[in-house]
Amino acid sequence: MLSQLTVTFAFFALILVAVYWVNRAISLFDRLISDGQTAWVFLQFTALTLPNVILLVLPVAAFVATLYVTNRVISESEFVVMQSAGMSPYRLVRPALVFGLGVTLVMSILAHVLVPLSRVEIGRMQARVAQDVTAQLLTEGQFLHPADGVTLYIREITERGELRDILLADQSSEKVDVLYLADRALVVRAEEGPQLVMFDGMSQTLRLPDQRLSTVAFKDFSYDLSGFLEEGGIGRPDLRFLPTSELLAASPASRAATGKSRAAFLTEAHSRIAQPFLGLSLAVIGASALLLGGFSRFGVTRQILVAVFAVIALQLLNNLAVDAATTDETMWPTLYMPPIVGLLFALGVLWLAARPALFVRRSADAAPAPEAAP
Incomplete structure (x- = not known):
C-alpha cells in the first residue's frame, strides 16, 4: 500500500x-x-x-x-x-x-x-x-507615460545604449510645467538612483500662476528617474x-x-x-x-x-x-x-x-x- x-x-x-x-x-x-x-x-x-x-x-x-x-x-x-x-x-x-x-x-x-x-x-x-530602466521606460518611437503627468519620447536608441532626440514633458507639479528637449542622452546609475543625463538641449519652464515662459539652453542636464521605477526588490x-x-x-x-x-x-x-x-x-x-x-x-x-x-x-x-x-x-x-x-x-x-x-x-x-x- x-x-x-x-x-x-x-x-x-x-x-x-x-x-x-x-x-x-x-x-x-x-x-x-x-x-x-x-x-x-x-x-x-x-x-x-x-x-x-x-x-x-x-x-x-x-x-x-x-x-x-x-x-x-x-x-x-x-x-x-x-x-x-x-x-x-x-x-x-x-x-x-x-x-x-x-x-x-x-x-x-x-x-x-x-x-x-x-x-x-x-x-x-x-x-x-x-x-533595468531601459526595459521599463525606454522604448524608441513611442510616447511613454512612466508616471502621472510625465511624458517621454525617444526617437532612437543606438546599440551602445545612447538615446537620440529626446522629449521629456514634466507636468507633475501644480505650479510649473517643464519641457526638456535634447539631441542625445544616456542613462547613468548613481547612488541616489538612475539618472537621465541629457546633452545639447534646452528646457522650457511655464509658470502656471502668471503664465510666464522661460527658456534655458544646457550642455548637460540630469533628470532623476528613480521615481518611475516599480517598487519591489528595492528597499x-x-x-x-x-x-x-x-x-x-x-x-x-x-x-x-x-x-x-x-x-x-x-x-x-x-x-x-x-x-x-x-x-x-x-x-x-x-x-x-x-x-x-x-x-x-x-x-x-x-x-x-x-x-x-x-x-x-x-x-x-x-x-x-x-x-x-x-x-x-x-x-x-x-x-x-x-x-x-x-x-x-x-x-x-x-x-x-x-x-x-x-x-x-x-x-x-x-x-x-x-x-x-x-
Missing part, C-alpha cells in the same frame, strides 16, 4: 502543481513581457516559484492520494480480509502514517531550505528588473528571505532592517515548522476516515465527505491561528493547533473504527421493532 500511496501522490502532486503553476505563470508572463523582459527572465521567475507552489499543494496531494488508494483497497475487499485476519484499524493505517511522515520530511526541506533560497533569488531578480528585505534560525531569534537589528514586528517574525518561523505536519495529519485523516463504519457495498461516500469537511475545518483553523499569531507575539503556539487537532481527529476516528459494535448497536436501535404475532 505504501508504494501505491507514493505513486498516486506523485501523480496528483504533478497535476496540482501544473494547474497552480500555469495560473501563476500566465499573469507573470503578461507582466514581464509588457515590461520588455525576455522569455528567459520569465522562465527563471517561474522556475523559482516552483518550490513555494510545491509546498502549498503537497498536503492536498497527500490527502487526495490517501483517499484514492484507501478507497480502492476497500473496494477490492483487501481491508476486509486484513480485518478478518485480526488487524486493527491502527495497523491498517500504518502505511498512511509512514507515507505522511515522508511527506512531512519533504515539506520541511522545502519550508526551511528551498523556499527561502528561491525567495532570496526572486528578490534579487526583482531588483535587477526594477533597475527593506522581506522577512521571508531570512533563515528560520534568524526568524526565531527575532533580533532588534533584523526587525529594524525589515520593518516587521516580533510577532511577524515568530509567525513566519513557526509557520515553517508547523506547516509540514499538515501533510502528516491530512494523510492520516484521509486513510482513517474511510475505515469509519466498516465495509459497505454502497461505498464510502459519507466517510469521504467527513474527511473533506475535516480538512476544510483544519484550513479555517489554520487561518485563524495565523491571524492570532500575527497580531500577538505570545500566540505563536496556536500555529501548531491545526496539525495537532488533525491528528487527534484521526485518532478519534480510529478509536471508533476499532469498535464496530457501536455502529451495529446504533443500527439495531434505529431498526423498527418486529410486530408481535397474533
Whole structure:
C-alpha cells in the first residue's frame, strides 16, 4: 500500500502543481513581457516559484492520494480480509502514517531550505528588473507615460545604449510645467538612483500662476528617474528571505532592517515548522476516515465527505491561528493547533473504527421493532 500511496501522490502532486503553476505563470508572463523582459527572465521567475507552489499543494496531494488508494483497497475487499485476519484499524493505517511522515520530511526541506533560497533569488531578480530602466521606460518611437503627468519620447536608441532626440514633458507639479528637449542622452546609475543625463538641449519652464515662459539652453542636464521605477526588490528585505534560525531569534537589528514586528517574525518561523505536519495529519485523516463504519457495498461516500469537511475545518483553523499569531507575539503556539487537532481527529476516528459494535448497536436501535404475532 505504501508504494501505491507514493505513486498516486506523485501523480496528483504533478497535476496540482501544473494547474497552480500555469495560473501563476500566465499573469507573470503578461507582466514581464509588457515590461520588455525576455522569455528567459520569465522562465527563471517561474522556475523559482516552483518550490513555494510545491509546498502549498503537497498536503492536498497527500490527502487526495490517501483517499484514492484507501478507497480502492476497500473496494477490492483487501481491508476486509486484513480485518478478518485480526488487524486493527491502527495497523491498517500504518502505511498512511509512514507515507505522511515522508511527506512531512519533504515539506520541511522545502519550508526551511528551498523556499527561502528561491525567495532570496526572486528578490534579487526583482531588483535587477526594477533597475533595468531601459526595459521599463525606454522604448524608441513611442510616447511613454512612466508616471502621472510625465511624458517621454525617444526617437532612437543606438546599440551602445545612447538615446537620440529626446522629449521629456514634466507636468507633475501644480505650479510649473517643464519641457526638456535634447539631441542625445544616456542613462547613468548613481547612488541616489538612475539618472537621465541629457546633452545639447534646452528646457522650457511655464509658470502656471502668471503664465510666464522661460527658456534655458544646457550642455548637460540630469533628470532623476528613480521615481518611475516599480517598487519591489528595492528597499527593506522581506522577512521571508531570512533563515528560520534568524526568524526565531527575532533580533532588534533584523526587525529594524525589515520593518516587521516580533510577532511577524515568530509567525513566519513557526509557520515553517508547523506547516509540514499538515501533510502528516491530512494523510492520516484521509486513510482513517474511510475505515469509519466498516465495509459497505454502497461505498464510502459519507466517510469521504467527513474527511473533506475535516480538512476544510483544519484550513479555517489554520487561518485563524495565523491571524492570532500575527497580531500577538505570545500566540505563536496556536500555529501548531491545526496539525495537532488533525491528528487527534484521526485518532478519534480510529478509536471508533476499532469498535464496530457501536455502529451495529446504533443500527439495531434505529431498526423498527418486529410486530408481535397474533
